[in-house]
Amino acid sequence: MTLDATWTRAFIERTADVVREQRAALVELDREIGDGDHGENLERGFSAVRAKLGQQPEDATPGQLLKMVATTLISTVGGASGPLLGTAYLKGAAALGDATELDSAAVVAFLTAARDGVVLRGKAEVGDKTMIDAWTPAVEAAGLAAGDGAEPAAVLRAAADAAAEGAASTEPLVARKGRASYLGERAVGHRDPGAQSSSLILAAAAEAAATPAAATTGEA
Amino acid sequence: MTLDATWTRAFIERTADVVREQRAALVELDREIGDGDHGENLERGFSAVRAKLGQQPEDATPGQLLKMVATTLISTVGGASGPLLGTAYLKGAAALGDATELDSAAVVAFLTAARDGVVLRGKAEVGDKTMIDAWTPAVEAAGLAAGDGAEPAAVLRAAADAAAEGAASTEPLVARKGRASYLGERAVGHRDPGAQSSSLILAAAAEAAATPAAATTGEA
Amino acid sequence: MKKLINDPKDVVEEAVAGMGLAHPGLLRVSHDPTFVTRASGPVSGKVAIVSGGGSGHEPLHAGFVGPGMLSAAVPGPVFTSPTPDPVVAATQAVDGRAGVLYIVKNYTGDVLNFETAADLAEAEGVTVATVVVDDDVAVKDSTYTAGRRGVAGTVVVEKVAGAAAERGDGLEQVAEIARRANAATRTMGVALTAGVVPHAGEPSFTLADDEVEIGIGIHGEPGRERVPLEPVDRIVDRLLGAVLDDLGTASGDRVLLFVNGMGGTPLVELYVAFRRAAELLAERGVEVARTLVGDYVTSLEMQGMSITVTRLDDELTELWDAPVETAALRWGR
Amino acid sequence: MKKLINDPKDVVEEAVAGMGLAHPGLLRVSHDPTFVTRASGPVSGKVAIVSGGGSGHEPLHAGFVGPGMLSAAVPGPVFTSPTPDPVVAATQAVDGRAGVLYIVKNYTGDVLNFETAADLAEAEGVTVATVVVDDDVAVKDSTYTAGRRGVAGTVVVEKVAGAAAERGDGLEQVAEIARRANAATRTMGVALTAGVVPHAGEPSFTLADDEVEIGIGIHGEPGRERVPLEPVDRIVDRLLGAVLDDLGTASGDRVLLFVNGMGGTPLVELYVAFRRAAELLAERGVEVARTLVGDYVTSLEMQGMSITVTRLDDELTELWDAPVETAALRWGR
Numbered sequence A, B: 001m002t003l004d005a006t007w008t009r010a011f012i013e014r015t016a017d018v019v020r021e022q023r024a025a026l027v028e029l030d031r032e033i034g035d036g037d038h039g040e041n042l043e044r045g046f047s048a049v050r051a052k053l054g055q056q057p058e059d060a061t062p063g064q065l066l067k068m069v070a071t072t073l074i075s076t077v078g079g080a081s082g083p084l085l086g087t088a089y090l091k092g093a094a095a096l097g098d099a100t101e102l103d104s105a106a107v108v109a110f111l112t113a114a115r116d117g118v119v120l121r122g123k124a125e126v127g128d129k130t131m132i133d134a135w136t137p138a139v140e141a142a143g144l145a146a147g148d149g150a151e152p153a154a155v156l157r158a159a160a161d162a163a164a165e166g167a168a169s170t171e172p173l174v175a176r177k178g179r180a181s182y183l184g185e186r187a188v189g190h191r192d193p194g195a196q197s198s199s200l201i202l203a204a205a206a207e208a209a210a211t212p213a214a215a216t217t218g219e220a
Numbered sequence C, D: 001m002k003k004l005i006n007d008p009k010d011v012v013e014e015a016v017a018g019m020g021l022a023h024p025g026l027l028r029v030s031h032d033p034t035f036v037t038r039a040s041g042p043v044s045g046k047v048a049i050v051s052g053g054g055s056g057h058e059p060l061h062a063g064f065v066g067p068g069m070l071s072a073a074v075p076g077p078v079f080t081s082p083t084p085d086p087v088v089a090a091t092q093a094v095d096g097r098a099g100v101l102y103i104v105k106n107y108t109g110d111v112l113n114f115e116t117a118a119d120l121a122e123a124e125g126v127t128v129a130t131v132v133v134d135d136d137v138a139v140k141d142s143t144y145t146a147g148r149r150g151v152a153g154t155v156v157v158e159k160v161a162g163a164a165a166e167r168g169d170g171l172e173q174v175a176e177i178a179r180r181a182n183a184a185t186r187t188m189g190v191a192l193t194a195g196v197v198p199h200a201g202e203p204s205f206t207l208a209d210d211e212v213e214i215g216i217g218i219h220g221e222p223g224r225e226r227v228p229l230e231p232v233d234r235i236v237d238r239l240l241g242a243v244l245d246d247l248g249t250a251s252g253d254r255v256l257l258f259v260n261g262m263g264g265t266p267l268v269e270l271y272v273a274f275r276r277a278a279e280l281l282a283e284r285g286v287e288v289a290r291t292l293v294g295d296y297v298t299s300l301e302m303q304g305m306s307i308t309v310t311r312l313d314d315e316l317t318e319l320w321d322a323p324v325e326t327a328a329l330r331w332g333r
């Protein structure tokens, strides 16, 4: 049961949906310890992504689709999250090459490259109260699951669950990167908006893999 | 029973007292149909007047004391009411010349000259919703009372009562002078702050004349 | 009320002192009585220009003192005309024996106090002429009112009069230029919120969350009407429409378009408004030949703006363009 | 929320269009992607300077485009860094083949987007150098934070870098001057109220009626501490004290003193604050050689101010004094 371009499209669509739904909640998290635009930023980006998705060639590979996400986010989001998430998709897409079917190893490679892209640009470590606190546990959990022989959908589910826990784990932290770092102790008790949105993105990936459409296409 | 410099000093002191007490009320009236500074303006002026009163020579005449009020108001109040009331006191003082005892005719002459001074500067007529709506009835009532042979204290009481009615009579009016004229119909239902303060000033004059100190000094 | 002040009673004195410290090469400050003159002193043989009025409209007037504009400014208490004494003192300080022009906004208090000052200054041997600015079309100019108010157009009158004085015009000529500029200028404003007078401690008026006051005065005096909040393009259409109708502009006219912030409106919003104003003038065939955008005649922290249009002729244009060096308006030097 | 806008989504585009209409001789506006350049076009053989960042800080940055200062400004959405595309387009529009300097305020988003833009522009054959401004002493500069923020001191850096480019310095020299100005500059701010981001519709934070936020950022990011409202002299002492301690000024130093309004504070209050700041510097034996007072780096309609001090040497003084002609800062021409 591999994942393919149909999954990729579903992943992108679902992400756009969840970002639109969670826009206000993400703005609220960012108002608490940032400048209140994170939901607005991502919505601007993913609605542009959604608009472009329909224009992609029918035979676009997962890598091509995800690169489109990368360049669109970079050219529409702005702020900190634009270049960071954009680089994540860019590096992740590069890791997929021109594969049309993604097995569990490819999924792990995608996630690892994406995470490394964020670190390359943002220099954050786990515990800095950033999106890395979602991405790194996700990468690790995905690696373990794949090592245990899990299917791609299960690998993504493991990643999403770990990312959700990672996002929650940012709450007691003092921030060391991004705007929240200006607050010192006053950031404690608030969840990092970027970690939260990254966990939503990874959940969208897992859900897209769990739907019959994506799963069966992989078998077809 | 004439009035003299002791009455003049009591009149000035009482005016300063009532202006301080009514400061907020006058500000409120001016907030409704002006710019909310009338009480502040008069308080600034009459507290300067009070400070100067103690420095006047013992033998200062009523005219000299009232001229001091005039110049002090002109040089400390500003706004519309400073030059208007200042001119009232200036012209009123001039009408008294160097008299030391003021009979009813002198009181009427004082009030008339004061009112004429306001008209000279401000060109308002009765019904324009200004302090003239207090002064002109006061002058007329004073003239009638004096004509009926009333004592100075009774002349001032008649003036004060007419001024109070005159101030009340401004409430239903549309203003044709001063800031309130900008409001058109919206000034209706509000009392003119300058008419109100003028009626307070005339009440202070009457009260000062009614107290034993002023009355007996006049007899001494 | 939260303000960056010490004692409300000291605001004007301390601000004027701060101006002197901030612009030492440009301004000289007098305390007791309070007025501000050019640091360079009186200019012998040239007409001097004195303006003033209540404080709270900064940079008006002290921000316009300097070569090419005012010779002196006399700030009164917040929103209250100064008394004649400081006006007379300022007049004497700047008199260059070629006469002194008073530029006075049309409020009863300002008019009366400057009138008295003129009498007193004349008694001291200074020749004084007075021009009253009344550009606010929100107020009907009739025998039933104190006449139109002087608002943002004052900047235009002060600028061109200052340039005329600078080039050496006589007192009557400078006064004539100022009157001509005033006659060619109309303004109308809008407020979203009121300013807070320091000694009052509360807003001068309150507007509901979805209301604006059209035709507001710069002291928060009410205007023509309260209307529901609209897109700014519609508000601009109301204000500018009234201004142009009153001014009677015709296609082919050349104008100065001045969008003035009332103190608490972000500059970004003034430019949004300017965009629509310029568009509307283009629709009417009126050429925007000169522009000004920013907070020049304010009402403390009031949120709002006004739109001023001056119909330009060649001379007014030349005088507007002439060099000016003041704290708030500067070009050509 | 009441604002003089149309659709919140259009604020930046419409404001930039308004700027173009208001300053036709000075600015040229590009839409899609959005950026502002000098109307006079690229200057061959001279270093070009590009700055930008989220909107809502007007007149920063587009108000500083013009001879003697910026070559181009790239405004992002309100409080959000622009993406790399418009930065690259602006870079190409102003490149005079002598290199382009990016002046970037130290926020993760700005730094990353300009970094990407620099990569892309270099790929197109433009030589780019970048200077990051981080003058805000409210934030500790340590490995435990994203570093100090860039705030009002950005004006100083842009002014002196612009003057250095104007006189013909090479890219490395201009960058070096900008770094030196940044290193000599410190700022700290205070807020009484928050601004309202148009698309958010509510204030970015709330302070009690008797509270102020010391060390506020220009996006309403919280600062060092909330303290009860005090007389402004005490607030100035806090802000300027922190600035001077961090800068390590000594008696005999010559400085630029810059009191900046955050958008919603009356100018009269800024001058009251300036008075105390000048007094405190005099007490410490520091000479106030240059001054600036006004709304230059704002946070929408936030009520508050910041105090900036730049330690001047002869060259920085000369570059500060050099002629400049922009919408918001102008002298010498």
Ligand SMILES: Nc1ncnc2c1ncn2[C@@H]1O[C@H](COP(=O)(O)OP(=O)(O)O)[C@@H](O)[C@H]1O
Pocket (backbone or CB within 6 Å): A030, A034, A035, A036, A037, A038, A041, A042, A078, A079, A080, A081, A082, A084, A118, A121, A122, A123, A124, A129, A130, A131, A132, A177, A178, A179, A192, A193, A194, A195, D080, D081, D108, D109, D110
């Ligand atoms: N250096 C960094 N490395 C990783 N993530 C970061 C870094 N800086 C900021 N972030 C993430 O970006 C998020 C904020 O994004 P956003 O609000 O869109 O941008 P901005 O902070 O420019 O307003 C933060 O919640 C955090 O997760």
Ligand SMILES: Nc1ncnc2c1ncn2[C@@H]1O[C@H](COP(=O)(O)OP(=O)(O)O)[C@@H](O)[C@H]1O
Pocket (backbone or CB within 6 Å): B030, B034, B035, B036, B037, B038, B039, B041, B042, B078, B079, B080, B081, B082, B084, B118, B121, B122, B123, B124, B129, B130, B131, B132, B177, B178, B179, B192, B193, B194, B195, C080, C081, C108, C109, C110
């Ligand atoms: N032309 C005028 N003639 C007579 N009284 C006037 C005239 N204009 C204004 N006033 C009086 O002045 C009062 C306002 O005084 P004040 O508030 O102190 O001055 P300002 O209007 O300058 O703020 C009005 O209530 C009115 O009674």
Ligand SMILES: [Mg+2]
Pocket (backbone or CB within 6 Å): A030, A034, A035, A036, A037, A038, A079
């Ligand atoms: Mg944010």
Ligand SMILES: [Mg+2]
Pocket (backbone or CB within 6 Å): B030, B034, B035, B036, B037, B038, B079
């Ligand atoms: Mg009043």
Ligand SMILES: [Mg+2]
Pocket (backbone or CB within 6 Å): B035, B037, B079, B080, C079, C080, C081, C109
């Ligand atoms: Mg007043």
Ligand SMILES: [Mg+2]
Pocket (backbone or CB within 6 Å): A035, A037, A079, A080, D079, D080, D081, D109
């Ligand atoms: Mg942001």
